[in-house]
Amino acid sequence: MADKKYIVGIFDDEDDVMHAIGNIRGNGVKIHEVFTPYPVHGLDLALGYDRPRMGVAAFLFGITGTSLAFLLTFWTLGVDWPMNIGGKNFFPFPTNIPIVFELTVLLAAYGMSFTFFFMEGLGPTVKPVIFDPRSTDDKFVMAIDLGKNKSSEGDITELLKGNGATEVNIKEI
Numbered sequence: 001m002a003d004k005k006y007i008v009g010i011f012d013d014e015d016d017v018m019h020a021i022g023n024i025r026g027n028g029v030k031i032h033e034v035f036t037p038y039p040v041h042g043l044d045l046a047l048g049y050d051r052p053r054m055g056v057a058a059f060l061f062g063i064t065g066t067s068l069a070f071l072l073t074f075w076t077l078g079v080d081w082p083m084n085i086g087g088k089n090f091f092p093f094p095t096n097i098p099i100v101f102e103l104t105v106l107l108a109a110y111g112m113s114f115t116f117f118f119m120e121g122l123g124p125t126v127k128p129v130i131f132d133p134r135s136t137d138d139k140f141v142m143a144i145d146l147g148k149n150k151s152s153e154g155d156i157t158e159l160l161k162g163n164g165a166t167e168v169n170i171k172e173i
Contacts, residue, residue: 004147004173006032007156008131009165011140014040020142020163021046029156032145035135054112061111062104069103070096131171143171 011017017034021043024031031047077083078090117123135141142165144156151159153170160168 009160016164065107
């Protein structure tokens, strides 16, 4: 038995989808997701998504990498194995900049990647939900979760057809 029931509207044109999103959201219907074969400018704003906060994660992972790099170079050159070479100090700052930069970039990149996979629920054991396989070719697919909407199935179907959907299907997942 399926847990969730979705109404899937299939559109042929990007402009039709953008126009339909405004009309459908204006009627109080919550859209689960819109799948497109290529990035559509302004789609995230039309769907009402917040600004992504991946920059905060990048900054925090970068600061962690910088701190660990300074700790690593200070510990190895100044505490664990200090060598007095030509009377220079044990912790020369300029010579450690490449190490600090590389570790900062490494931790920021890996940290952002793992944060993205974790936040989006992606992984090797996750089976993706495909509402319509044509969304990777040439169709625009709008999925509406019936459980999160107060409108009836017939009202949403008529709303999709009235806004330019060429097909409207029911998908149970």
